[in-house]
Amino acid sequence: QVQLVESGGGSVQAGGSLRLSCVASGRMHSRFNMGWFRQAPGKEREFVGGVLNSGWTYFADSVKDRFTISRENAKNTMYLQMNSLKPDDTAVYFCAVSRATGERYSHAAYEYWGQGTQVTVSA
Numbered sequence: 001q002v003q004l005v006e007s008g009g010g011s012v013q014a015g016g017s018l019r020l021s022c023v024a025s026g027r028m029h030s031r032f033n034m035g036w037f038r039q040a041p042g043k044e045r046e047f048v049g050g051v052l053n054s055g056w057t058y059f060a061d062s063v064k065d066r067f068t069i070s071r072e073n074a075k076n077t078m079y080l081q082m083n084s085l086k087p088d089d090t091a092v093y094f095c096a097v098s099r100a101t102g103e104r105y106s107h108a109a110y111e112y113w114g115q116g117t118q119v120t121v122s123a
Contacts, residue, residue, distance in 0.1 A: 002024055002026045002028045002032070002112040003025045004022055004023070004096070006022050006116060007022075008117060009117030009119045011121075012085055012119075012120070013121070014085060014087055014121055016121070017084075017085065019079055019080065019081050020036070020080040020093055020095075021077060021079055022095030023075070023076060024076040024077070024097060033050060033097070033098045033100065033101070033104060034051050034071060034096065034097055034098070035047065035051070035097075035110060036049050036078075038089075038092065039091055039094070040092075043091075047107070048060055048067065048080070049067055049069045049080065050103060050104060050105075051069045052102070052103070055071070057070075066082065067081065067083070068080075080093065085121045086121060087122065092117065093119050095113075096110035096112060096114070097110060097112040098110045098111060099111060
């Protein structure tokens, strides 16, 4: 089992920035891939971005050029830096871990999930 804990959420005005953290524990391994998803009220959970064990990152078109992801394997920690935030970015953000190889955009590919952290962006 892998346990994940997100932090760093909060409220910010449009155009602002936030950095989310995700700390993994338990049977976490550096070869596992990690990702961020979000879910707004009344909407399905959607992919935000991911980072492979190599450090390669990939993103949804809606956040590309605004969000970045990094990970520190020694600390079992992943970060989501969110810049130029928009009200449409308001959601609960979840981190997740996948044992599958390669880029994974579907939540079904991720076996382990955190509890989520709320991000609210006001106009």
